[in-house]
Amino acid sequence: MLSAFRRAHPDVELTVADYEPPAGVAAVAAGEVDLALTHTYEPADPVPLPSSVGVEPLLVEELVLVTAPGHALGGGGSRLPLAELAGQPLISMAPDHPARQGVEAALARAGAAPSVLVATPGYALVCALVSAGLGVAVVPEMVARTSATPVGMRPLSEGELRRTISLAHRTGETSPAADAFRALLRGAFGRAQQPGRP
Template sequence: MYDPTRLAALVAVAEDGSITRAAQRLGYTAPALSQQLAKLEREAGASLLVRHHRGARLTAAGELLAARARRVLDELDRARHELARLTGLSGGRLRIGTFPTAGIHLLPPALSAFRRAHPDVELSVAEFEPPQGVAAVADGTLDLALTHVYRPADGVEAVPAAVTVEPLLVEELVVVTAPGHVLTEGSSRLPLTELAGQPLISMAPAHPRRRGVEAALAAAGATPAVVVETPGYAVVCALASAGLGVAVVPEMVARMSTTPVSTRPLEPGELRRTISVVHRGEDASPAAATLLALLRGAFGRSATA
C-alpha cells in the first residue's frame, strides 16, 4: 500500500516541475523530499522521475501513478471534511478565554495543533482575568477557559455547578531579583524568612488571587517598597530587574521575563500557582472537547496536588 505522504510528494513534483519547489510548498527540505520519492519508487518497482537541469519530470509510470494519487488524495481530503462535519468540527466557532501568561506560553501550541486538524472552525480568543473565565464558561459566553489559583489562598472560591475546573499544570513561585543580587546567588532553596526586611515589589495585594501569597510574604517580614496595583507580571519583573526590590512570581513568568532577572526557588516550596482549564464537562461542544484533549495531552501529566 502506498504512503499518502509520498503520493502527495509525487503530485507536488508533477505540478511544480521541480523537487526544490515542491519541497518548499510541502515544508520539506529538498533532500528529505527526494528520500520520500525514492521510497515511493521502490514501492512502485519503477522509475517515476527523470531529473534534468531545469527540474524534474515524471516518467510514464510516474504520470500514471500521479493521476491515481490525485484521486486517492482527493478522496482522503473529502473523508476528512465529512468526518469533521460528522463530529461537529467543520465550521462553527470555538470561543476561548485565557489570562496573559497562558495565552502567550501555553495556549498557542494547542491551538496550532487544533487549527491543523480542523481548519474550518473559527477561533475566538479573549482575555479574562481569573476567575472571570469560570463565570464566562458557566453562562455560555465562552466554550473553554484557562484560569489559575494561588496557594496559599485567601478563602475557597465557589465553582458553578455547570462547569468543571480541571488542573493542567502546577508551578512553584520563585523569588526574582536584579541580576547579581545576593539573594539569588545560591543554588539551594531560599528560606522564606530570608526575605525579611527586603524591599518587596508587592503584586496587587488587594487582588483576590494574590491575597494569600501577599499575606505569607508579610508574615515572613518582607517590606512592601513598590505596590503594583494591577496584576501585570511583565511590569513586576521589569521593576525587579531595575533593582527596585525583589518579587515572588510564578516560575514560568520568571523564565519568560523580557528583562534580565535572577531567580531562586523558595523553601518551603508551598507557594504555588495551579493553572486549570474550565469546561462544561459532558456538555462541552465537540470543538471544545477536542481542544481540551490537546491541552490534557500537552500539560496534564504536569498537574500534581
C-alpha cells in the first residue's frame, strides 16, 4: 500500500510511526499525524474518542484459535466452544493490555487460564511460541493466516471475540493526500474482507 501511494503521490511527505491504541488516536487528535490505523477488540469497554477525531471501520475479523501443526484442537473446520480451551496451556498476549482485557476475561470465564505470558503485544512472538508447541493462543484471523511460523487455525464458537481495524482521522479537516490514502486503505481492506482472501 505504501509503495502504491508513493508512486501515485511522489511529492507527498510520507512518515510512518508505530502506535499502540489509543496512542494513535491521541496522535491524530494532537495533529502529530494525519491518519492512524487503530484497532479495538470485542468484548471490551468502549474507548472514548476526542471530539476532533472520527474513526472509520475498515475490517472486522473474528479471533481464532491457533495451535501447533497437528495439535488435536487444531483439526476440523467446526467451531470450537471456548470451554474446550479449559486446561489447555494458553499463551496470553499482554493480558493487562487495555485492548485485550475483555478478550482475556472471556477466555478466563470459559476456564482458559494463561500459562505462558507474553508481556508485549506482539503477535509474531505469540505465533512462534504456539508453533513451537508451548501452548495455544487466541489471535485475530488475519494474524493466523499471515503467521511467519506454521500454525493450525480453528474458528471459535459464536464468533463473540472480534477485532475491528479502523482508520482514525481528524473530523472537519480534509487533505487531498490524506483523502487519497484513506481511499487506498478502503480498497485494500475491502479486498481483504472478500471470501477466500487473507
